[in-house]
Amino acid sequence: MVTAPYTREIDNTQDDPRVRAPLVTGDNDFGSVTNKVCSIVEDPRIHRAWLIMLAISVSFLGILGAMISYLVWEGVGVWGVNNPVGWGFAIINFVFWVGIGHAGTLISAILYLFRQKWRTSINRSAEAMTIFAVMCAGIFPGIHVGRPWLAFYLFPYPNFMGMWPNFRSPLLWDVFAVGTYATVSVLFWYVGMIPDLATLRDRAKNKYRRIAYGVLSMGWRGSHRHWHRHEVAYLILAALATPLVLSVHSVVSFDFAVAQLPGWHTTIFPPYFVAGAIFGGFAMVLTLLIPVRHFLGLKEIVTLRHIENMNKVLLFTSCIVGYAYSVEFFTAWYSADRFEMFTFLNRMFGPYQWAYCVMVFCNVIAPQLLWSKKNRTNLYVTMFVAMCVNVGMWFERFVIVVTSLSRDFLPSSWGMYYPTLIDILTLMGSFGLFFTCFLLFLRFLPAIAMAEVKTVMPQAHLDRGHHRGAGDYHGDIPGAHKVEVKAEV
């Protein structure tokens, strides 16, 4: 890996309508972009910091393996789940990880349809994050079923019992929604990566590299007749992934909303869950990309403007989430339903008050820092807010799952939920899986979508009137890509 070429921070966050802000700063051309991105993968040295991080991640991955093995051996009694709180950490973690994935699809698909060209610098790593997060998410329902070796009962397959699953259950919708989401995310990621894998193949110095990247890139040779179909297929995948990503967390929210439990049985859940998922996902993208751009020398490609844009999304979704929190209270009051009203008062003042406070502070109060541009372009503030949101969004799911279950209609069926050490170690282990995958991705696959970044550079456009100014790309006005170097951060 590259030993931190300490590139300076260039401020390209100005919003002067006469000048298009550059999306690749510094003195870059196509070749230098290729070099910067490929050198991360091609460096024969193994960077010590990367190795240490990998060692830590793999250790946690090992813990995950051990915890799952112990769970399978002993049964779900090793967890803190009980009666009445039958959905503990496993479901919280599932919703948390699926939510993380949503930012990746938003960046790669929704921003693509909206012609947000700044997505090109961050979409590859965000999509990778999506896939790894969905992998982590997929584990939890699988082990939560109690007898994981029978988890295949979830699928409609012809069996000797002559039975079929109940298609009216949101839990089964989840199987299809998450399964489709994982498949489409992998396809989208891979299709977008083929041209970049071909770049790595063509630069490969030894035979094994050439064969490995050659097979992965399927013999891509940049033919425009191929590019033409590639662009159409990519657009179709984006158009399919856009409603898909909105549907996945909606379906996850149906798991709760279809139940009769006070605090769960609300129609606000689908949009509220989707906004929360995008919110939490963007926080994770920032958490990953700020160190990545620093240590891998990608500050000219993942620029300050990208960070600022993501912070704006974070602030916007934080406001939606904050609105949802408050409107839930209104709905409870307006419903005139005693149980509903009690549930929300209990959330705020009950035994899990501390969790509610953590959630509100992290998700609603801390992101308000981002109203100021100074804070949005300050990496320390950004990192602080992103970490808050990572924690806060986990606690949001904790609050939803645990407070409602622990205090239902009958006081005689109330009970507290406490996680066990196994619960906590399993959660930490899932982070091990996530970071192991992400670190390996950085080392072996192109972390930036080179081909796409090149299309938003000024050199990619024809010097002809009608190819200019359509408003859908950046930086083709002569002189517009020249930036002033302001301050170092």
Added chain:
Amino acid sequence: MSETNKQLYGYLVEFDNVDGLVNAAEKVRDAGYSDWDCHSPFPIHGMDDAMGIKPTVIPWIVLCAGITGCTAALAMQWWMNAIDYPTIISGKPFFSLPANIPIIFELTVLFSALTAVGSLFALNGLPQLYHPLFTVEKFARATDDRFFLVIEASDPRFDLEKTRQLLESCNGLSVEKVED
């Protein structure tokens, strides 16, 4: 491989900027060639017109796949829950469209996405791990920062002299023969 086995694949011309390639493509298109192609590290805006490429059939294939997925999901749920193994759950009807919508949607998307990718590979003829162009050393930069135009010898209008002259008039960096 001995010299005598080599066949002419075509002529390759190299450019170091987008404009050169697009201008050349327009010339080759107007000269009426059919077996030719441009190679670039990224998709070039306006290139479809310059090469005269017709819209691809992929969207129609995907539409068919989507309709298939939609129908299959509906039929599956209806047959499994209402015909083959009817179960009363919460007193709801055995077959009711609203409850079936989520899975209909998911399978429509799944079928469409798999077909979009499958037809992309099939129509592009990929995977194709060997190609005559890969024998040209500088062609490696087609995925980096250079732009190439190739006219294949299989083209009915291909002529050793005239095609070469046409390509030389395009002001590329170099024109060279590619052998297979």
